[in-house]
Amino acid sequence: MTARTSTDNARDIxxxxxxxxPVYLRALVGLAxxxxxxCSSEELAAAAGVNSAKLRKDLSHLGSYGTRGVxxxxxxxxxxxxxxxxxxxxxxxxxxxxxxxxxxxANYSGxxxxxxxxxxxxDADPERHDELVAGIDVRPFDDLEEIVEDQGVxxxxxATPAIAAQDVADRMVAAGVTSILNFAPTVLSVPDGVDVRxxxxxxxxxxxxxxxxxxxxxxxxDDFDRLHDEEVTA
Amino acid sequence: MTARTSTDNARDIxxxxxxxxPVYLRALVGLAxxxxxxCSSEELAAAAGVNSAKLRKDLSHLGSYGTRGVxxxxxxxxxxxxxxxxxxxxxxxxxxxxxxxxxxxANYSGxxxxxxxxxxxxDADPERHDELVAGIDVRPFDDLEEIVEDQGVxxxxxATPAIAAQDVADRMVAAGVTSILNFAPTVLSVPDGVDVRxxxxxxxxxxxxxxxxxxxxxxxxDDFDRLHDEEVTA
DNA sequence: CTTTGTGAAACACTTCACAGCA
DNA sequence: TGCTGTGAAGTGTTTCACAAAG
Numbered sequence: 273m274t275a276r277t278s279t280d281n282a283r284d285i286x287x288x289x290x291x292x293x294p295v296y297l298r299a300l301v302g303l304a305x306x307x308x309x310x311c312s313s314e315e316l317a318a319a320a321g322v323n324s325a326k327l328r329k330d331l332s333h334l335g336s337y338g339t340r341g342v343x344x345x346x347x348x349x350x351x352x353x354x355x356x357x358x359x360x361x362x363x364x365x366x367x368x369x370x371x372x373x374x375x376x377x378a379n380y381s382g383x384x385x386x387x388x389x390x391x392x393x394x395d396a397d398p399e400r401h402d403e404l405v406a407g408i409d410v411r412p413f414d415d416l417e418e419i420v421e422d423q424g425v426x427x428x429x430x431a432t433p434a435i436a437a438q439d440v441a442d443r444m445v446a447a448g449v450t451s452i453l454n455f456a457p458t459v460l461s462v463p464d465g466v467d468v469r470x471x472x473x474x475x476x477x478x479x480x481x482x483x484x485x486x487x488x489x490x491x492x493x494d495d496f497d498r499l500h501d502e503e504v505t506a
Numbered sequence: 507m508t509a510r511t512s513t514d515n516a517r518d519i520x521x522x523x524x525x526x527x528p529v530y531l532r533a534l535v536g537l538a539x540x541x542x543x544x545c546s547s548e549e550l551a552a553a554a555g556v557n558s559a560k561l562r563k564d565l566s567h568l569g570s571y572g573t574r575g576v577x578x579x580x581x582x583x584x585x586x587x588x589x590x591x592x593x594x595x596x597x598x599x600x601x602x603x604x605x606x607x608x609x610x611x612a613n614y615s616g617x618x619x620x621x622x623x624x625x626x627x628x629d630a631d632p633e634r635h636d637e638l639v640a641g642i643d644v645r646p647f648d649d650l651e652e653i654v655e656d657q658g659v660x661x662x663x664x665a666t667p668a669i670a671a672q673d674v675a676d677r678m679v680a681a682g683v684t685s686i687l688n689f690a691p692t693v694l695s696v697p698d699g700v701d702v703r704x705x706x707x708x709x710x711x712x713x714x715x716x717x718x719x720x721x722x723x724x725x726x727x728d729d730f731d732r733l734h735d736e737e738v739t740a
Numbered sequence: 741c742t743t744t745g746t747g748a749a750a751c752a753c754t755t756c757a758c759a760g761c762a
Numbered sequence: 763t764g765c766t767g768t769g770a771a772g773t774g775t776t777t778c779a780c781a782a783a784g
Contacts, residue, residue: 288753294712298691312765321693325755332767340766341762357712358719365711372610379606382691382708387715426718427711450721451714453707457532457616459555467717469710473687474616476703477599477661478528478591480685481621483701484660485592487684522775546743558743559777566745574744574783 285356289330293353295320296327300350312343359387364423366449368440369432370395370403370410373455377431378406388427392419396436413440420447427451434458441468519590523564527587529554530561534584546577593621598657600683602674603666604629604637604644607689611665612640622661626653630670647674654681661685668692675702 285293299319303311313331317324331337331344337352338344354360365388367377378393393405396413403410411419419425428449430440437456444452451467454460457475460468519527533553537545547565551558565571565578571586572578588594599622601611612627627639630647637644645653653659662683664674671690678686685701688694691709694702 286753290716291709291713293716294706294709295693297712298709299693313767314765319693321695323755325757326753328765328767329754336767338766339762340760341764343765356716358715359712363711363715363718372613376606376610377707380707383711386708386712388708388711426722427714451718453710453714459529459533459553461555465721467714469714471705471707471710472528473611473614473705474620474622475525475528475532476687476705477597477617477622478531478593478620479525480661480687480701480703481592481597482524482527482590484597484685487699488660520774547745548743557777559779560775562743562745563776570745572744575742576784577743 285333289333290357292320292322292326292330293357295322296330297350297353297357297359300346300353303346304350308346310343311346313338316344354387357387362387362389363427364389364391364425365427365429366390366392366394366416366419366425366444367429367431368394368413368416368444369430369436369456370400370405371431371433374431375405377429377455378408391423391425394419396432413443416443417447420444420449425449427453429453429455430460431455519567523567524591526554526556526560526564527591529556530564531584531587531591531593534580534587537580538584542580544577545580547572550578588621591621596621596623597661598623598625598659599661599663600624600626600628600650600653600659600678601663601665602628602647602650602678603664603670603690604634604639605665605667608665609639611663611689612642625657625659628653630666647677650677651681654678654683659683661687663687663689664694665689 296316299316302319303316313324313328317327320327334352334356337349365383367374367390370378370393374393374395378390383390390406390408392415393408393410394413394416395401395410398412400410401412426449428444428451430437430452432440434456437454437458438460441452441454441460441462445462445466450465452460452462452469454468454470457472462468530550533550536553537550547558547562551561554561568586568590571583599617601608601624604612604627608627608629612624617624624640624642626649627642627644628647628650629635629644632646634644635646660683662678662685664671664686666674668690671688671692672694675686675688675694675696679696679700684699686694686696686703688702688704691706696702
């Protein structure tokens with residue numbers, strides 16, 4: 273459909289692999305900073321918290337970047353993964369909703385160092401406008417379209433209350449945003465072709481709660497009592 | 507192994523199902539608030555953002571809580587899922603690392619309403635001690651063991667810089683915490699039997715970046731130019 | 741007639757185990 | 763010899779499609 277400019281290897285990487293590439297990238301950056309020039313799949317897998325068979329299978333989807341009997345060149349593999357993900361250049365990002373969480377996101381230094389640049393902070397509340405957060409001033413939500421257009425923004429972050437999130441998503445999509453990271457605890461509906469990833473604190477906690485309950489095998493009160501009788505035995 | 511107090515149906519619920527139960531729970535709360543007494547799998551699935559076959563299969567792991575030809579009683583199903591997850595009572599939670607993100611987490615109201623109670627905010631930096639955040643005062647990290655013991659804390663949240671996260675995790679585990687929600691961008695190593703869930707902003711953004719790049723089929727500059735020629739066609 | 745609950749089929753992902761290359 | 767890259771086997775998840783139940 274679209275003419276592809278880049279070399280056409282590595283089509284259709286499995287979603288599970290895509291989700292791990294950033295983890296490998298971070299592990300490689302760590303190894304590089306520690307002065308490691310070369311690493312085996314075993315070493316890299318350990319640094320990334322996966323097993324080596326999975327790592328090798330994942331990397332095999334990108335191409336053949338290792339050397340048998342030796343391992344992987346850290347810098348080279350790092351570049352290849354960054355290129356595959358698309359973080360060799362910066363992506364402009366807008367954050368909408370500058371409450372507590374929006375503040376935290378705006379101040380998060382991992383953005384800059386990992387291929388993202390916050391180009392605007394937007395909030396519907398006039399009380400917050402012109403406030404400086406992380407050196408960026410908060411602008412009215414209605415500036416969204418202009419900013420997306422001018423800066424070529426493809427990625428938007430929603431950190432508003434749940435009630436506002438769908439409206440924000442609709443406006444983002446209409447403006448040209450094709451990928452959304454949603455922190456609001458609500459299901460967004462978006463047209464086909466738009467990607468949404470959701471980060472939901474209380475859902476993560478509830479998943480943990482389920483496992484705690486299972487491990488304990490009984491009620492919370494039981495669990496509390498039992499934990500205090502003796503040490504946890506693995 | 508452990509004598510079970512509750513009725514022994516619904517063993518070994520698949521992990522993928524467990525991860526969706528909180529989503530169903532939230533959807534049911536929404537329906538209940540809207541005054542809906544009964545819903546079909548189709549309606550609930552729509553509210554939760556999944557398809558109805560998946561929803562029914564998921565629910566079938568908990569038991570048989572629907573009525574053929576009718577659907578599900580919203581309140582009843584809500585209770586059953588809450589019980590299965592273990593959020594019919596409150597779980598005490600400690601948050602370690604009260605920077606920007608820790609502030610946001612401490613102020614997150616979704617905690618209380620969804621079965622969690624923040625019993626302590628801890629930070630290693632004495633500058634932050636006794637500061638009041640969300641009505642809770644920040645205490646020294648060294649109080650961790652005492653708090654975990656006294657309050658029967660099983661779930662800990664790590665919102666520290668990456669460098670400190672492994673130490674915090676080790677101390678938590680030693681103190682008796684069995685489940686950790688980690689916001690620090692690092693791989694934690696913990697003993698078997700301890701659950702870790704990771705929330706990593708820049709990883710989520712990188713996954714989105716990969717898909718944006720794929721959709722665009724070329725470089726960022728190409729993409730920017732193309733988006734401005736015509737509207738996005740699904 | 742409607743809608744659930746579920747075997748069976750299809751698909752996706754992980755792990756195994758080793759051929760092949762340096 | 764040592765380690766990667768990968769078919770094949772194993773495991774988990776989703777979807778299909780329909781029998782059973784109200």
